[in-house]
Amino acid sequence: xxxxxxxxxxxxxxxxxxxxxxxxxxxxxxxxxxxxxxxxxxxxxxxxxxxxxxxxxxxxxxxxxxxxxxxxxxxxxxxxxxxxxxxxxxxxxxxxxxxxxxxxxxxxxxxxxxxxxxxxxxxxxxxxxxxxxxxxxxxxxxxxxxxxxxxxxxxxxxxxxxxxxxxxxxxxxxxxxxxxxxxxxxxxxxxxxxxxxxxxxxxxxxxxxxxxxxxxxxxxxxxxxxxxxxxxxxxxxxxxxxxxxxxxxxxxxxxxxxxxxxxxxxxxxxxxxxxxxxxxxxxxxxxxxxxxxxxxxxxxxxxxxxxxxxxxxxxxxxxxxxxxxxxxxxxxxxxxxxxxxxxxxxxxxxxxxxxxxxxxxxxxxxxxxxxxxxxxxxxxxxxxxxxxxxxxxxxxxxxxxxxxxxxxxxxxxxxxxxxxxxxxxxxxxxxxxxxxxxxxxxxxxxxxxxx
Numbered sequence: 001x002x003x004x005x006x007x008x009x010x011x012x013x014x015x016x017x018x019x020x021x022x023x024x025x026x027x028x029x030x031x032x033x034x035x036x037x038x039x040x041x042x043x044x045x046x047x048x049x050x051x052x053x054x055x056x057x058x059x060x061x062x063x064x065x066x067x068x069x070x071x072x073x074x075x076x077x078x079x080x081x082x083x084x085x086x087x088x089x090x091x092x093x094x095x096x097x098x099x100x101x102x103x104x105x106x107x108x109x110x111x112x113x114x115x116x117x118x119x120x121x122x123x124x125x126x127x128x129x130x131x132x133x134x135x136x137x138x139x140x141x142x143x144x145x146x147x148x149x150x151x152x153x154x155x156x157x158x159x160x161x162x163x164x165x166x167x168x169x170x171x172x173x174x175x176x177x178x179x180x181x182x183x184x185x186x187x188x189x190x191x192x193x194x195x196x197x198x199x200x201x202x203x204x205x206x207x208x209x210x211x212x213x214x215x216x217x218x219x220x221x222x223x224x225x226x227x228x229x230x231x232x233x234x235x236x237x238x239x240x241x242x243x244x245x246x247x248x249x250x251x252x253x254x255x256x257x258x259x260x261x262x263x264x265x266x267x268x269x270x271x272x273x274x275x276x277x278x279x280x281x282x283x284x285x286x287x288x289x290x291x292x293x294x295x296x297x298x299x300x301x302x303x304x305x306x307x308x309x310x311x312x313x314x315x316x317x318x319x320x321x322x323x324x325x326x327x328x329x330x331x332x333x334x335x336x337x338x339x340x341x342x343x344x345x346x347x348x349x350x351x352x353x354x355x356x357x358x359x360x361x362x363x364x365x366x367x368x369x370x371x372x373x374x375x376x377x378x379x380x381x382x383x384x385x386x387x388x389x390x391x392x393x394x395x396x397x398x399x400x401x402x403x404x405x406x407x408x409x410x411x412x413x414x415x416x417x418x419x420x421x422x423x424x425x426x427x428x429x430x431x432x433x434x435x436x437x438x439x440x441x442x443x444x445x446x447x448x449x450x451x
Contacts (some may be wrong), residue, residue, distance in 0.1 A: 121188030280346025390441025
């Protein structure tokens with residue numbers, strides 16, 4: 001279905017209510033809609049720094065949910081997390097106000113741009129989207145950006161530009177990315193995740209096939225076996241990245257975990273002397289995909305090299321927080337075994353002493369489904385400290401706990417509170433150690449306590 005039909009009628013809505021406006025993805029949409037001249041209001045369960053930023057921008061935010069909050073809105077935007085009995089959602093249905101999924105509204109917003117680059121994959125989406133964003137900023141192309149993490153270069157998670165390109169993170173959860181309309185679809189990797197939505201890996205691969213089919217050009221990590229499988233019947237222009245791909249990295253040097261290399265197209269150097277300012281081999285793959293996506297869309301090699309060198313990480317992605325008793329403290333969003341392995345491997349390459357990881361599992365379903373993988377991945381640090389599972393949208397019907405996971409990891413410690421974890425790690429910290437708070441929940445607060 002073309003974008004004109006898919007988003008038909010959305011341009012008519014001039015007063016839009018955003019349910020759950022304080023979240024990073026919903027606040028991004030709210031800001032973008034406001035920039036377009038749409039009258040934006042919304043609500044969230046609690047006040048936060050983000051709701052304060054929205055109000056400072058002139059957007060009305062209601063704290064708490066009530067039918068009266070809708071006012072005279074002519075459309076409501078919601079996420080998959082919204083329950084049918086939410087008073088605003090129920091009132092909108094009762095009044096016949098159109099209720100639009102967040103992903104569909106984002107799809108409509110991006111449809112006005114000629115160049116639309118969407119970055120998908122189970123791991124690294126925010127980082128690779130941020131890399132592409134830095135490249136386009138370095139090229140002075142004035143892009144519009146929607147990323148799933150805050151990026152210091154744009155002062156948040158979004159940027160409204162005047163250029164013809166829209167750069168966005170394409171999330172696979174609940175098949176949200178199928179509501180988008182990329183002209184270039186990037187896929188970094190495919191892995192088993194979100195067992196509360198995806199029944200198995202076959203369903204995930206089917207969703208990624210459908211995502212690629214939306215775009216006229218696909219840029220894919222050809223080192224990933226699952227990706228190699230799903231692109232066999234791809235009908236558009238296929239750009240492969242990796243050791244056996246059209247774009248590859250060569251002539252490596254490494255310094256304290258940071259890579260320097262050339263990018264080849266075939267056997268010829270097309271982008272020389274790439275210097276990354278984020279550590280780890282996984283960031284080389286993300287950089288290759290970001291560079292290839294920009295290159296095939298006409299961005300100059302010099303801007304690609306500069307943009308990648310300027311990128312020093314997105315919020316909560318190997319983010320340096322400060323010093324604790326001579327140890328460097330970092331925060332990282334890793335919440336899947338594959339991400340944990342990659343982050344801890346990069347940490348090991350940069351550490352002078354031990355790597356200590358305070359891990360907060362994210363959702364009971366993921367912890368139960370990938371329990372053994374989590375236990376194995378966390379052996380990649382010298383000391384693992386676990387705190388209780390962050391429930392997010394779930395209740396514990398799985399009988400799983402962080403205490404059980406700690407028992408499966410040699411030398412691991414379970415702490416029953418953030419204060420206990422902060423005190424435990426602070427007591428063990430030594431000069432030269434690297435300490436990580438890790439997970440997709442609120443584990444970063446333990447870092448705040450230690451600092």
